[in-house]
Amino acid sequence: MDYTIVLLAIFDGLSYAALVFMVAVGLTLIFGVLRILNVAHGSLYAIGAYLTASIGGAIFAAGFAPILAFPLMLIAAALVGILLGGPIEYLLLRRIYHKPEVLQLLVTFAVFMILEDVQRLVWGNQPYFEASALQMLGNIQVFGVYYTVYQLILLPVVAALTLIGLRVFLRKTLTGRLITAVTEDREAAQSIGIDANRVYLLTFVVGAGLAGLGGALASPTTSVLPGIGAEMIVLSFAVVATAGLGRIEGAAIAALLIGLGRSAATYTFPELQVLVPYLIMLAVLLVRPEGLFGSPAARKI
Amino acid sequence: MSTHLLEARDLEIRFGGVVAADGVNLTIDEGKNLAIIGPNGAGKTTFLNICTGWLKPSRGQVFFLGEDVTRLPPRKIVQRGVARAFQIPQLFSEHTAMENLLIAVSAREGRQSPFLQMEAQPERDEMRELLDLVGCADVADARVDALSEGRRKLVDIAVALALKPRLLLMDEPTSGVASSEKFEIMDILVKALARADVTSVFVEHDMGIVKNYADEVAVWNAGEVQMRGTPDEILAHPDVIRDVIGEEAA
Numbered sequence A: 001m002d003y004t005i006v007l008l009a010i011f012d013g014l015s016y017a018a019l020v021f022m023v024a025v026g027l028t029l030i031f032g033v034l035r036i037l038n039v040a041h042g043s044l045y046a047i048g049a050y051l052t053a054s055i056g057g058a059i060f061a062a063g064f065a066p067i068l069a070f071p072l073m074l075i076a077a078a079l080v081g082i083l084l085g086g087p088i089e090y091l092l093l094r095r096i097y098h099k100p101e102v103l104q105l106l107v108t109f110a111v112f113m114i115l116e117d118v119q120r121l122v123w124g125n126q127p128y129f130e131a132s133a134l135q136m137l138g139n140i141q142v143f144g145v146y147y148t149v150y151q152l153i154l155l156p157v158v159a160a161l162t163l164i165g166l167r168v169f170l171r172k173t174l175t176g177r178l179i180t181a182v183t184e185d186r187e188a189a190q191s192i193g194i195d196a197n198r199v200y201l202l203t204f205v206v207g208a209g210l211a212g213l214g215g216a217l218a219s220p221t222t223s224v225l226p227g228i229g230a231e232m233i234v235l236s237f238a239v240v241a242t243a244g245l246g247r248i249e250g251a252a253i254a255a256l257l258i259g260l261g262r263s264a265a266t267y268t269f270p271e272l273q274v275l276v277p278y279l280i281m282l283a284v285l286l287v288r289p290e291g292l293f294g295s296p297a298a299r300k301i
Numbered sequence B: 001m002s003t004h005l006l007e008a009r010d011l012e013i014r015f016g017g018v019v020a021a022d023g024v025n026l027t028i029d030e031g032k033n034l035a036i037i038g039p040n041g042a043g044k045t046t047f048l049n050i051c052t053g054w055l056k057p058s059r060g061q062v063f064f065l066g067e068d069v070t071r072l073p074p075r076k077i078v079q080r081g082v083a084r085a086f087q088i089p090q091l092f093s094e095h096t097a098m099e100n101l102l103i104a105v106s107a108r109e110g111r112q113s114p115f116l117q118m119e120a121q122p123e124r125d126e127m128r129e130l131l132d133l134v135g136c137a138d139v140a141d142a143r144v145d146a147l148s149e150g151r152r153k154l155v156d157i158a159v160a161l162a163l164k165p166r167l168l169l170m171d172e173p174t175s176g177v178a179s180s181e182k183f184e185i186m187d188i189l190v191k192a193l194a195r196a197d198v199t200s201v202f203v204e205h206d207m208g209i210v211k212n213y214a215d216e217v218a219v220w221n222a223g224e225v226q227m228r229g230t231p232d233e234i235l236a237h238p239d240v241i242r243d244v245i246g247e248e249a250a
Helices: A003-034 A042-059 A066-093 A101-123 A132-137 A150-170 A174-184 A187-192 A194-221 A227-241 A246-269 A278-287 B044-049 B074-080 B097-108 B122-135 B149-160 B178-195 B206-214 B231-236 B238-247
Strands: A139-142 A143-150 B006-015 B018-028 B034-037 B060-066 B082-085 B167-171 B199-203 B216-221 B224-229
Touching: A003 A042, A003 A143, A003 A150, A003 A174, A003 A194, A003 A246, A042 A066, A042 A101, A042 A132, A042 A194, A042 A227, A042 B122, A066 A101, A066 A132, A066 A194, A101 A227, A101 A246, A101 B097, A132 A150, A132 A194, A139 B097, A143 A150, A150 A174, A150 A194, A150 A246, A174 A187, A174 A194, A174 B097, A187 A194, A187 B060, A187 B074, A194 A227, A194 B178, A227 A278, A227 B122, A246 A278, B006 B044, B018 B044, B018 B224, B034 B206, B044 B167, B044 B199, B074 B082, B097 B122, B097 B149, B097 B224, B122 B149, B122 B178, B149 B167, B178 B206, B206 B231, B216 B231, B216 B238, B224 B231, B224 B238
Parallel strands: B034 B199, B034 B216, B082 B167, B167 B199
Antiparallel strands: A139 A143, B006 B018, B006 B060, B216 B224
């Protein structure tokens, strides 16, 4: 096989893994702290993408500089985190933390369904495509293969910074340590006066913001259209389950594994492309039901 | 205006058919360590849970320094000065003893920051002194899940004291500890409480400990306070010998 094909497959896999990681890491963070599997996470991703593509399209058409695409992504992520994530946790999830897991799943699934329709209402069925950010950064030649700087460098760098940032935040900073304390023992945390509700809200807003950022970052690389949220949530579940629920570093490894596996299939057995992520998950879970990095006790579903 | 540290008025709570508190009236005054004794199921732990906000009574009120705290969430009650330490130490087991104290102090100060490092808090020395006070300075940097049960109990007390409470409620402070260690732990504990100027209430089944460390004893039975007095009076009372001590000996 031509080595350029191999390189292309690796680059595709890497950039795709970076995007999936952005979504999966928020999902696993929320699960790790709140013990809720948030199906609506896929919608938050999609809305992040829609916001970026539609607002970007409008302001660039009005003559604003394309460089604004980058701050716009951060704004879209913040909007998703605060305006959607905040109310979802505060008004809905807070009522169901002590309820059975099946109910929790159904509630977040209902939120997902509602938000899917909201997307159709607001943005309709036509696809949005806004690639200024991607075009601006141009291409790079690596061993004779041309690839976009945006996908080959920016996306993996942002994903790596997110991983390192979250790690440092959770292990070193005061707020991060309070989050880990509440995660370890909510009751003990409350008995020393920690506001566990506030910690939950903060965690959900951060997790939702990461999904929004994932969508915003994905928008220049793909058409934004109905159904992308569903596709992403299923794939993120595969990553999170493969890694072990609640494992942040594990999610990075699993995203790479699944991203590379998927793109390898694209170039060799394209008909298996959709299936490969789940085959990888299946293979891992058959050997280690708790996931690559999970501990059996932490496995809730 | 009452000057009681804590006052429970006419508390009532039921779990199904069981009455765990049936008109409990009790006052606790500053500086006197009160032991609560009574047969299992008498409602002793329930009482502590009501005072700390974890259970809401169906009737009655709890006042702390004259303020009605009955309906406040546990966190608010802690902030007002009522700490608790339970049978099983409630520590963050994946953290060191020092980190547990630093988490507690950030909770006490209501401090939260995504930029400040936890270890950079100004109360580090204060926390080291607290660990020293409970004789655990040598394990400050050991993960608490690696400590003996006795040590964990003491670190748990240090965490409670880090909150600067006025009142500490303890549920069997020496349960799960080898009987040879019990008196040693109580010695350290009582001394630390006196030094920190904290009044304590503790549920206890070991009459030797009650006799040696309590200033006063309240006897619980069937959701009621049946008797209250000095350890000598109470432990010599025939009803107590029959209902409480007899059961403990059996």
